[in-house]
Amino acid sequence: MLHDLFSPFMLTSYLASALVGTACGFLSVYVILKRLVFLAVALAQLVSAAVALAFFLHLNPTVAALGGVVLGALLFSWPALGSVLPRENAIGTSYALASAAGVLLIAKNAQGEEHLLNLLYGSVLTVPPGELWVMGGVVILAGAVYLRYAKEFLFTSFDPEMARTLGVRTRLWEAVLYVSLGLVIALAIHLGGIMLVFALLVMPGYAVLLARSRLRPAFWGAVVLALLAAVAGPALSLIWDVPTSAVSIGLLGLFVIGGAGIGHWRGALERGR
Amino acid sequence: MANIPLMQCRQTDMGYGRKVVLPDVSLAVAPGEVLGILGPNGAGKTTLLKTLLGLLPPVRGAISVPAGRARVRFGYVPQRQVVDETFPLTAADVVLMGRYGLLRPGRRPGRDDHAATLRALAEVGMADQARRLYRELSGGQKQRVLIARALAGQPTVLVLDEPTTDMDLGSERAILELIQRLRAEHGLTVLVVSHLLHVVLTLATRVALVDRRVEVLPVEDARGSEVLSAFYGVRVQVHAINGMHVVV
Numbered sequence: 369m370l371h372d373l374f375s376p377f378m379l380t381s382y383l384a385s386a387l388v389g390t391a392c393g394f395l396s397v398y399v400i401l402k403r404l405v406f407l408a409v410a411l412a413q414l415v416s417a418a419v420a421l422a423f424f425l426h427l428n429p430t431v432a433a434l435g436g437v438v439l440g441a442l443l444f445s446w447p448a449l450g451s452v453l454p455r456e457n458a459i460g461t462s463y464a465l466a467s468a469a470g471v472l473l474i475a476k477n478a479q480g481e482e483h484l485l486n487l488l489y490g491s492v493l494t495v496p497p498g499e500l501w502v503m504g505g506v507v508i509l510a511g512a513v514y515l516r517y518a519k520e521f522l523f524t525s526f527d528p529e530m531a532r533t534l535g536v537r538t539r540l541w542e543a544v545l546y547v548s549l550g551l552v553i554a555l556a557i558h559l560g561g562i563m564l565v566f567a568l569l570v571m572p573g574y575a576v577l578l579a580r581s582r583l584r585p586a587f588w589g590a591v592v593l594a595l596l597a598a599v600a601g602p603a604l605s606l607i608w609d610v611p612t613s614a615v616s617i618g619l620l621g622l623f624v625i626g627g628a629g630i631g632h633w634r635g636a637l638e639r640g641r
Numbered sequence: 642m643a644n645i646p647l648m649q650c651r652q653t654d655m656g657y658g659r660k661v662v663l664p665d666v667s668l669a670v671a672p673g674e675v676l677g678i679l680g681p682n683g684a685g686k687t688t689l690l691k692t693l694l695g696l697l698p699p700v701r702g703a704i705s706v707p708a709g710r711a712r713v714r715f716g717y718v719p720q721r722q723v724v725d726e727t728f729p730l731t732a733a734d735v736v737l738m739g740r741y742g743l744l745r746p747g748r749r750p751g752r753d754d755h756a757a758t759l760r761a762l763a764e765v766g767m768a769d770q771a772r773r774l775y776r777e778l779s780g781g782q783k784q785r786v787l788i789a790r791a792l793a794g795q796p797t798v799l800v801l802d803e804p805t806t807d808m809d810l811g812s813e814r815a816i817l818e819l820i821q822r823l824r825a826e827h828g829l830t831v832l833v834v835s836h837l838l839h840v841v842l843t844l845a846t847r848v849a850l851v852d853r854r855v856e857v858l859p860v861e862d863a864r865g866s867e868v869l870s871a872f873y874g875v876r877v878q879v880h881a882i883n884g885m886h887v888v889v
């Protein structure tokens with residue numbers, strides 16, 4: 369058993385999980401603070417629809433996924449979208465349509481249905497190594513950009529108007545945030561499946577912020593929780609013979625409950641003082 | 642030197658997209674003045690402010706800076722309600738952002754910046770609250786933090802949008818005195834929007850009456866009851882008590 373846990377096959381899936389976990393965990397803090405939860409699901413669903421379409425038309429699914437995400441990010445950040453009713457409505461509508469299109473395309477796709485389902489809802493256990501390199505590159509590049517320009521990202525998301533009066537190029541930083549979110553979603557879904565990626569984009573940030581963490585530690589904390597949950601998934605799934613994503617998401621659920629408990633306790637402590 | 646305007650516009654149309662809200666605005670902001678901006682809801686006060694700040698491009702014309710860009714550094718105090726309170730930032734974290742404009746992209750704040758942050762907090766009487774979460778402060782304390790953030794960037798022009806809304810009498814008074822003191826000590830130019838006539842009449846050296854057009858007059862003229870009565874279309878009386886101006 370121990371031997372199986374460290375087989376080359378499993379090591380690949382740990383690595384894939386670690387990459388997906390790091391990227392999604394970091395972004396999850398922004399997702400919570402900027403209320404992008406809805407946007408993240410809709411983008412993820414758009415990616416799946418695009419992949420399903422690519423299978424239907426015999427196109428390259430990775431290219432389709434990236435195309436879907438760029439289209440979605442452009443659509444959702446289009447200013448006129450929120451001018452009459454809140455943007456959320458358009459995002460929700462796109463989510464529903466993309467889900468329906470995905471289901472329809474899968475149903476009509478006679479061959480490769482299983483392969484496609486695996487790709488969309490599948491697991492880190494079926495990762496082609498080439499994609500690891502791409503994902504690794506994206507994570508390192510995005511990580512470097514986020515660390516170096518941390519103050520620009522913070523200022524832009526906290527108070528864009530003031531930032532602009534001080535000469536910060538908020539449009540640029542906002543675009544980088546959306547595009548990196550989209551890129552990570554597109555690539556991570558390929559590796560981890562839509563359900564896991566969505567959970568990783570929301571729950572780690574939610575857990576640490578519920579625990580009343582300050583901002584800087586929140587990013588590190590969310591990355592650590594996401595890494596733990598993502599890497600434990602394949603290991604525990606091998607031991608218990610259960611689906612990987614379900615294990616990871618169950619763990620994340622425990623983290624959220626734990627975070628809420630810690631936050632409650634710290635709040636009581638502060639009020640007591 | 643003193644009469645070179647910091648910023649000015651001539652016959653500039655201000656508004657959103659192609660929609661003109663304030664046509665034909667001619668205005669020059671002199672260094673060291675306090676320009677109070679008055680007007681009813683929807684009159685275009687915020688539009689004027691945002692255009693001067695460069696947040697909103699003019700529909701026609703341009704804002705020029707005869708004094709040179711280097712002499713115009715904004716310290717913008719937005720409406721408190723505009724600031725996102727979900728972020729778990731301390732008062733000091735928020736004030737530190739005021740320094741970001743002085744740092745190149747990719748540069749981290751250093752010791753100077755942290756020192757300036759603490760000085761700005763002390764200046765508004767919030768030094769002992771530096772490590773508390775911004776969102777857990779009271780309304781008046783938040784306003785002070787936002788003013789400190791504007792000051793931390795060593796501004797030459799302080800721009801305040803309704804700085805005393807929702808404040809109790811004591812806090813309102815304290816903020817007013819703070820703005821007056823800062824102006825005297827740092828020689829700041831101040832642009833302040835307020836619905837509170839007595840705030841503007843007490844603070845300002847000139848008043849901009851905004852209502853789909855902009856009319857600028859010395860504060861003494863604005864204190865005349867007829868001017869304000871005509872502007873608002875209701876009877877207004879202004880009395881001076883202890884250096885404050887009370888409006889009935």
Ligand SMILES: Nc1ncnc2c1ncn2[C@@H]1O[C@H](COP(=O)(O)OP(=O)(O)OP(=O)(O)O)[C@@H](O)[C@H]1O
Nearest residue numbers: 657660662680681682683684685686687688689851
């Ligand atoms: N983003 C926008 N797009 C189009 N029109 C706008 C926009 N914001 C404001 N307006 C219009 O411009 C006019 C002036 O608005 P502005 O916000 O400048 O008023 P104000 O004087 O600040 O009012 P208040 O006292 O209520 O804050 C209003 O008629 C308003 O409808």
Ligand SMILES: [Mg+2]
Nearest residue numbers: 683686687688
């Ligand atoms: Mg306004």
